[in-house]
Each structure stands twice: as structure tokens, then as C-alpha cells.
Amino acid sequence: MTGPIIQTERMNLVLPCTDHLPAYVAYCGGLRSQFVGGPFDSAKAFEKLCAMVGHWRLRGFGRYVMTLKSTGQPIGHVGALQIDTAEPPEMTWTIWEDAYEGKGYAIEAVTAYLAHVPKVDPFAEMLIRIENKNQRSLRLADRIGATRDEIEVAPHWMPTAVTLRLRVTNNG
Numbered sequence: 001m002t003g004p005i006i007q008t009e010r011m012n013l014v015l016p017c018t019d020h021l022p023a024y025v026a027y028c029g030g031l032r033s034q035f036v037g038g039p040f041d042s043a044k045a046f047e048k049l050c051a052m053v054g055h056w057r058l059r060g061f062g063r064y065v066m067t068l069k070s071t072g073q074p075i076g077h078v079g080a081l082q083i084d085t086a087e088p089p090e091m092t093w094t095i096w097e098d099a100y101e102g103k104g105y106a107i108e109a110v111t112a113y114l115a116h117v118p119k120v121d122p123f124a125e126m127l128i129r130i131e132n133k134n135q136r137s138l139r140l141a142d143r144i145g146a147t148r149d150e151i152e153v154a155p156h157w158m159p160t161a162v163t164l165r166l167r168v169t170n171n172g
Helices: 018-029 031-036 042-059 105-120 135-143
Strands: 011-014 063-068 074-081 090-095 125-131 161-167
Touching: 011 074, 011 105, 018 031, 018 042, 018 074, 031 090, 031 125, 063 105, 074 105, 090 105, 105 135, 125 135, 135 161
Parallel strands: 090 125
Antiparallel strands: 011 063, 063 074, 074 090, 125 161
């Protein structure tokens, strides 16, 4: 499956593929996945990566894998997820390894994705659901202008999540 590539200063955001599986399995099996229901075994990690690939096929949009331009190393994912079409798409981001945390990769990827969204995925508003203990992601959501939705109930699959909303505007 081919598709768009979004470029940032340090990364290419590409469609998920088989080459990303080892790094994704390592992420899913580690503590970094705790904020999204993990850790997961390798079979569940495989299913989850397949779901990312399939989301593009079913919805026509989805999440990109962040790869370093310098090495091609996959370091995380970013993009929209829409499980229920009655709700706005959910903006997601994850850094897969501790070594890449705190270096600005997440904000770089999120900013690039949001700049790209109006051109290919015209959503006026996106949900963001973040585990309430994930302070780094809550700070990133604040930096991009997301506001807390005090009415929305957390989903059953993430019962302690904070729900935020992000207005997406087309500046181009």
C-alpha cells in the first residue's frame, strides 16, 4: 500500500508497513504502551499494526509511522483514528522508545500532521483521548490548542482518559 508521505525537518511520516513491525512489537511489549492499554504480546501487537494498515483502507485516512530521515528508524506514530463514524476522528500520537522521548519529535510530527489534515482529511474538529497520568501528552495537547471536554465520558477501553477537543482549521 502506498500513500502520502509528510516530511518534517527530521522525519518522514509514512504509511505503516511490515518493516515497522519489529519496532512496533517492541513498543507494544514494553511499559511505554501502558497509556494505551498495554503491554501487549507480539500477536496483539501484530493485530494492532494490521488495524493501522486497515484503517487507511476502510476510512481513507489514518495514522502514519514517524521515521527518522537520518536512519529510517521508526520511532512512533501520529494521525487520526476513527472507530465510530458518529464521533469526530481522534488525533493520536505515540513515541515508541524512551530514547526518542523529550526531543521534540512528537510535537514536530503532530504539527506537521495537523498542517496536512485540511488538504486530505477535512475534519473541523478532532477528539483527543489521553490517559490522565500521561502528563507529557497532556502538555502537548495544550500546546496545540486542545481544550478539555468536561461533558464527554471516557470510553470503556480507556476509563481514566481525559477527553479533549481540537478545532482544525485550514490555514492554506
